[in-house]
Amino acid sequence: xxxxxxxxxxxxxxxxxxxxxxxxxxxxxxxxxxxxxxxxxxxxxxxxxxxxxxxxxxxxxxxxxxxxxxxxxxxxxxxxxxxxxxxxxxxxxxxxxxxxxxxxxxxxxxxxxxxxxxxxxxxxxxxxxxxxxxxxxxxxxxxxxxxxxxxxxxxxxxxxxxxxxxxxxxxxxxxxxxxxxxxxxxxxxxxxxxxxxxxxxxxxxxxxxxxxxxxxxxxxxxxxxxxxxxxxxxxxxxxxxxxxxxxxxxxxxxxxxxx
Amino acid sequence: xxxxxxxxxxxxxxxxxxxxxxxxxxxxxxxxxxxxxxxxxxxxxxxxxxxxxxxxxxxxxxxxxxxxxxxxxxxxxxxxxxxxxxxxxxxxxxxxxxxxxxxxxxxxxxxxxxxxxxxxxxxxxxxxxxxxxxxxxxxxxxxxxxxxxxxxxxxxxxxxxxxxxxxxxxxxxxxxxxxxxxxxxxxxxxxxxxxxxxxxxxxxxxxxxxxxxxxxxxxxxxxxxxxxxxxxxxxxxxxxxxxxxxxxxxxxxxxxxxxxxxxxxxxxxxxxxxxxxxxxxxxxxxxxxxxxxxxxxxxxxxxxxxxxxxxxxxxxxxxxxxxxxxxxxxxxxxxxxxxxxxxxxxxxxxxxxxxxxxxxxxxxxxxxxxxxxxxxxxxxxxxxxxxxxxxxxxxxxxxxxxxxxxxxxxxxxxxxxxxxxxxxxxxxxxxxxxxxxxxxxxxxxxxxxxxxxxxxxxxxxxxxxxxxxxxxxxxxxxxxxxxxxxxxxxxxxxxxxxxxxxxxxxxxxxxxxxxxxxxxxxxxxxxxxxxxxxxxxxxxxxxxxxxxxxxxxxxxxxxxxxxxxxxxxxxxxxxxxxxxxxxxxxxxxxxxxxxxxxxxxxxxxxxxxxxxxxxxxxxxx
Numbered sequence: 001x002x003x004x005x006x007x008x009x010x011x012x013x014x015x016x017x018x019x020x021x022x023x024x025x026x027x028x029x030x031x032x033x034x035x036x037x038x039x040x041x042x043x044x045x046x047x048x049x050x051x052x053x054x055x056x057x058x059x060x061x062x063x064x065x066x067x068x069x070x071x072x073x074x075x076x077x078x079x080x081x082x083x084x085x086x087x088x089x090x091x092x093x094x095x096x097x098x099x100x101x102x103x104x105x106x107x108x109x110x111x112x113x114x115x116x117x118x119x120x121x122x123x124x125x126x127x128x129x130x131x132x133x134x135x136x137x138x139x140x141x142x143x144x145x146x147x148x149x150x151x152x153x154x155x156x157x158x159x160x161x162x163x164x165x166x167x168x169x170x171x172x173x174x175x176x177x178x179x180x181x182x183x184x185x186x187x188x189x190x191x192x193x194x195x196x197x198x199x200x201x202x203x204x205x206x207x208x209x210x211x212x213x214x215x216x217x218x219x220x221x222x223x224x225x226x227x228x229x230x231x232x233x234x235x236x237x238x239x240x241x242x243x244x245x246x247x248x249x250x251x252x253x254x255x256x257x258x259x
Numbered sequence: 260x261x262x263x264x265x266x267x268x269x270x271x272x273x274x275x276x277x278x279x280x281x282x283x284x285x286x287x288x289x290x291x292x293x294x295x296x297x298x299x300x301x302x303x304x305x306x307x308x309x310x311x312x313x314x315x316x317x318x319x320x321x322x323x324x325x326x327x328x329x330x331x332x333x334x335x336x337x338x339x340x341x342x343x344x345x346x347x348x349x350x351x352x353x354x355x356x357x358x359x360x361x362x363x364x365x366x367x368x369x370x371x372x373x374x375x376x377x378x379x380x381x382x383x384x385x386x387x388x389x390x391x392x393x394x395x396x397x398x399x400x401x402x403x404x405x406x407x408x409x410x411x412x413x414x415x416x417x418x419x420x421x422x423x424x425x426x427x428x429x430x431x432x433x434x435x436x437x438x439x440x441x442x443x444x445x446x447x448x449x450x451x452x453x454x455x456x457x458x459x460x461x462x463x464x465x466x467x468x469x470x471x472x473x474x475x476x477x478x479x480x481x482x483x484x485x486x487x488x489x490x491x492x493x494x495x496x497x498x499x500x501x502x503x504x505x506x507x508x509x510x511x512x513x514x515x516x517x518x519x520x521x522x523x524x525x526x527x528x529x530x531x532x533x534x535x536x537x538x539x540x541x542x543x544x545x546x547x548x549x550x551x552x553x554x555x556x557x558x559x560x561x562x563x564x565x566x567x568x569x570x571x572x573x574x575x576x577x578x579x580x581x582x583x584x585x586x587x588x589x590x591x592x593x594x595x596x597x598x599x600x601x602x603x604x605x606x607x608x609x610x611x612x613x614x615x616x617x618x619x620x621x622x623x624x625x626x627x628x629x630x631x632x633x634x635x636x637x638x639x640x641x642x643x644x645x646x647x648x649x650x651x652x653x654x655x656x657x658x659x660x661x662x663x664x665x666x667x668x669x670x671x672x673x674x675x676x677x678x679x680x681x682x683x684x685x686x687x688x689x690x691x692x693x694x695x696x697x698x699x700x701x702x703x704x705x706x707x708x709x710x711x712x713x714x715x716x717x718x719x720x721x722x723x724x725x726x727x728x729x730x731x732x733x734x735x736x737x738x739x740x741x742x743x744x745x746x747x748x749x750x751x752x753x754x755x756x757x758x759x760x761x762x763x764x765x766x767x768x769x770x771x772x773x774x775x776x777x778x779x780x781x782x783x784x785x786x787x788x789x790x791x792x793x794x795x796x797x798x799x800x801x802x803x804x805x806x807x808x809x810x811x812x813x814x815x816x817x818x819x820x821x822x823x824x825x826x827x828x829x830x831x832x833x834x835x836x837x838x839x840x841x842x843x844x845x846x847x848x849x850x851x852x853x854x855x856x857x858x859x860x861x862x863x864x865x866x867x868x869x870x871x872x873x874x875x876x877x878x879x880x
Contacts, residue, residue, distance in 0.1 A: 048652040049645040052637035055653070059627055066623045069594050070616060072769060074601045074608045127639045135571030137564045140803070144563065186639070187647040195718045196633060196649065196658045200571075202563065254721035 024080040029067040036063055135201070136218050138208040145204035149241045159246025162239050166231070167247070175251040185227050192251035199253040206244045206255075211237075310395040311809045320392035321811040322823070327388055329789055329827040330834065331381035333504075333782060336497070337835070338378045339452045340505025341371050342422075344539055346445035353438060363532055367509060368426050370842045375422060377838060379415075396800045403471075404462055406481040411458045418451040456501070457494045461485035464493050466801050467792065468561045488561040492554035499550050502543035504785065507778040510536025512839055514774030517766070526764035533766075533774050534599060540777060541592045541673060545741065548585075548666045549734045556726065558795070565802065569795045576817055577791045579632050582662075584784045586626040589669050591777040593622060596676040598770045603761045604684040611679060618672050625665035625672075633657025655718070663730050664714025667737050671707060674741060678748055684759035687751045695751055699744050706740045709733075782831055786824040794820075 040056045071081035088094075091102050149155050164173065170189040172179040177191035192198045198206060208216070214226030231240060248255055313320045345364040352360030390397050401408070425444045432441035465484050472483040513532035520526045559566030568574055597615050601608040634648040634657070642648050655661060689695070710733050717725040796802045798812040806812075815823075 044652075049650055050641070051650065051653070052635050052641040052645070054636050055631065055650075058630055062623050062627055062630075065590065066619055069590065069597075070619055073597055073612075073615065075767065078767075135567050135575075137568040137572045140564060186643055191649075194649070194654070196654060200658065200722060205563075205567075256722040 024084075025067075025071045025077055026081050026084050029071065029081070032067065033060060033063060036060060135205075136224070138205055139218070142204050142208035145207060147203045147207075147241050147244065149238060149245065151245060155242055156245050156249045159242035159244065160250055161246070162235075162243045163246045163250065166235065167243065170227075171247075175247060187225055192247055192253065195253070198247060198251065199256070201256055203241075203244050203248075203255045206247070207237075207240055210235075210240050210243065310393075312392050312394070313810075319811065320388075320809075324385070324388055324392060325823055326827060326830065327381060327385045329786055330831055331378065331385050332789060333785060333827070333831045334374060334378040334381055334834065335456070336501045336504045336785065337508055338371060338374050339456050339498075340501035340503070341367050341374070341509070342445065342448045342452055343502055344505045344509060345371070346442070346449055347539075348535070349442060349445055353442065359528070359531065362528075363535060365429055366532075368429065370512075370838060372422065372426055373838045373842050374835075375419075377834065393800070396805060399801070399805060400462060400465075403465070403484050404481055406478050407458050407461065407485060411455070414451055414455050414458070418448065418455055421448045421451060453498070456497060457490075458485075460493050460497060461487070461490050463792075464489045466799075467565070467796055468558070469801050469804050471804055489554065489557050492550070492557045496547070496550040496554050499543050499547050500785065503540050503547060504781050506536050506538070506540030506543055507774075507781045508536075508835060510540055510774040511778035512536070514771035515839075518768055518771040523764060528763075530603075530763045530766050530770075533595075533771065537592060537595050537774060537777065538677070540781070541596075541677065544588065544592065545670050545674065546738075548670070549738075552663070552730065552734075562802070565795050568797060569791060573814070573817075574791050574794055576632075577787055579630060580787055580821075581784065582626075582629040584780050584787065586629060588777055588780045588784070589622060589626070589673060591773050591780065593618065593673055593676045595770055595773045595777070596680045598766060598773070600680050600683050602765050602767060602770070603763065605759050605762070607683045607759070611683065614679060618676060621672050622669060625669045628656045628661050628665045629669075631656040658718075660714055660717030660725055660729075663717075663733055664710055667710045667733050668707060670737050671703065671710075671740060674744070675703065678744060681748060681752065682755075684757060684761060685752060685755040686758050687755045689751055689754045692751055695747055699747060702740055702743055706736045709736055779828065779832065782828045783824060786827045790820050790824060 037056070037060060040051055040059060044051065068081075070077075072078045088098070088102060088105075091099065094102060163171075163175075168179050169181045170179045170185070171177055171192065172182065172189075175192040177189045177194075179189065182189050190197045209228065211230070211232040213228040213230035213232075214224060215230055217224040217226060235243075244255075311320065314323065317323055345367045348360045348364035348367075352358065352364065421444055425441070425448050428441060428444070432438060432444075461484070465487050468487045468489045470483050470487045472480050475483075510533050513529045513536050517526060517529035517533055520529055555566065555570065558569060570578065597611075600611050600615070631653055633654065635645070635650055635653075637645060637648055645651070649657075687696075713729045713733050717729045720729070794814050797814060798807050799805065800807050
């Protein structure tokens with residue numbers, strides 16, 4: 001029984017191999033594209049967050065470029081790749097289903113292009129895709145400031161305490177942007193544990209962002225979407241510097257420096 | 260400063276005893292000059308009060324300057340890159356005795372003469388436009404840089420004289436031991452060209468990273484302003500980029516000539532020329548990212564705000580576009596190498612199919628990482644599902660640690676493409692060949708591993724450690740690979756036996772198109788980065804010193820800017836096509852002469868129409 005199944009499997013694999021070889025570079029390319037699309041669209045989201053459509057498009061475009069490059073390296077493979085497409089579109093010696101398929105393609109393809117054009121230009125109530133800038137440039141007066149508070153265990157502890165009181169509701173007790181209030185915001189509060197956030201910035205940058213909050217963001221790259229309060233109205237500068245120390249320590253990151 | 264030309268001319272005329280009529284004429288001219296001096300004074304006082312002028316009917320002063328400055332810069336890049344290219348080719352020709360290199364160098368120097376005049380023309384237009392549109396800014400810059408203006412003019416004269424001697428003396432200086440003198444002229448041409456490039460660089464970089472000294476002599480102030488923090492990084496970056504531009508434009512020229520070639524000789528020549536152009540373009544492209552990295556590092560160090568505007572702020576999207584363009588350039592350059600392997604060297608296709616596939620996959624993976632932005636473009640719904648604009652998994656590709664790693668890997672892959680091309684069709688006969696091969700494979704493999712390890716490790720160390728040590732080590736490792744494997748392969752190839760002769764003129768038409776594509780990508784890249792460099796000053800003419808108070812004191816939107824970049828690329832391509840057409844008009848007349856024209860047999864087509872020697876043979880049968 002087991003041997004029979006194995007045999008059947010082997011036969012199936014062989015048939016697949018023959019089918020692939022007959023299809024040549026073109027079929028392999030099409031299968032690769034379809035497979036990659038299915039993986040990015042449906043399989044990857046099983047393990048992580050789904051990808052935005054434009055990123056999937058970007059990766060598929062790269063793959064298509066790769067397939068075309070590889071397929072056109074030699075005259076033989078070029079013919080193998082483009083030959084079936086050209087012959088299909090020419091309609092040479094086509095009969096029966098192939099003839100109908102060709103007609104369908106010639107009718108449906110312009111319709112598809114038209115539909116795509118229509119859907120991309122028709123007014124929609126959906127907000128446009130965002131090309132958000134994460135790190136706006138700080139105003140000149142905040143550039144190059146250094147933390148005047150000595151980096152002692154006591155000050156770090158105090159900073160963490162202030163963080164817990166004022167920042168953790170949004171940025172989370174674990175500094176990961178998952179505080180109890182975080183779910184109410186889009187985009188969510190910054191995750192300081194991520195090496196792409198505060199680890200890329202100087203302390204003076206954080207000082208500016210905490211002090212001025214969302215309303216203090218510059219006009220360049222508008223509209224900004226930040227619910228960060230303007231803490232300068234409630235916290236003295238000394239506390240802000242201590243919070244920064246606490247944040248870096250708690251998130252196990254180091255501020256960016258030039259020396 | 261005192262002007263006394265009229266008086267001196269008149270007294271000189273008297274002294275030399277020339278006719279009274281000439282003296283009277285000079286006197287009259289002198290008299291006419293008096294009111295002109297008055298007018299000049301008026302103009303000077305007006306210039307002090309008028310800060311801006313505009314021609315809104317022609318699209319506005321800023322857009323006019325944008326187009327003219329970009330054209331001037333692109334032409335200048337070509338004009339300064341080609342002499343390096345031509346001179347190196349001439350040296351190779353002398354050293355190897357291969358006349359083709361000398362012919363190639365001469366062909367490009369011929370293009371240089373007409374391109375040089377066009378560049379100067381655009382430079383003149385730019386100067387007039389700047390003086391007209393931005394009198395206050397120009398007065399300020401003139402006040403600081405006047406000594407360097409004088410040096411610049413002197414250098415221009417020297418460059419022009421040297422170029423004329425270099426070009427018109429080409430044939431005369433071929434024999435009789437005068438080739439050395441010609442080579443020296445080529446060297447001088449490049450020295451002057453280098454200084455002609457770095458002086459205006461100081462004006463432009465001063466605007467971005469000014470060093471203003473209020474006291475001291477005019478020379479001391481000019482020198483302090485010249486030696487600003489981004490001057491040398493820009494000098495080095497532009498020098499390399501000019502070589503790349505020159506190489507790829509030469510490649511594109513060869514590609515076009517190859518596609519329209521009517522004779523076999525032409526095909527062979529332009530196929531070979533395309534290879535040389537592509538090689539020089541790639542050769543320059545390999546160290547270019549390192550120079551760019553240094554420049555950005557200096558920008559950050561000079562002013563964090565400007566650095567963030569460029570790399571993290573609203574201009575950061577330009578670097579994703581840059582990644583796409585450089586990616587296409589890498590793919591195009593490698594594709595051309597691979598086409599060369601499969602078409603010029605018989606039997607290599609089967610042998611190198613798998614390595615080519617592996618290199619292609621690595622390039623595409625690297626490119627995928629490079630193109631992945633830190634914060635993704637997502638609809639509201641998509642961002643909500645991702646939990647923000649950072650993807651939890653792919654977000655790690657968005658930071659510099661990942662980008663630097665993949666760029667280094669792409670450089671290694673491109674270098675390997677070249678090495679494979681070099682070795683294809685040859686069998687190494689040296690007794691130590693196997694050991695050398697193992698050493699090379701080991702060096703390459705180890706380098707790739709270390710680059711990746713450092714890249715991953717970069718996520719877990721402070722940014723300053725990554726920037727100052729890891730990234731530098733990655734670059735040094737790649738350079739080490741380049742300087743170890745190149746001479747080793749060269750030594751191996753000296754004693755190698757050729758099994759399959761390289762046949763020129765057999766490339767398919769798509770090779771010519773790939774060369775044109777590469778040139779277009781380089782031009783687009785330069786227009787893109789030109790916008791980035793200029794926009795990083797935001798609303799300042801001179802960053803932090805002189806504010807832009809015109810109606811154009813805003814950064815144009817990226818879409819608008821992209822349209823201008825495309826326009827500039829298109830206009831430049833037209834200009835270059837025109838220059839090539841004019842410069843080669845004489846050649847076409849020569850080839851039209853019946854005794855020298857070697858037509859293809861009946862039924863044969865130019866490569867553009869799908870012709871190839873294989874097809875020609877078939878047609879003959």
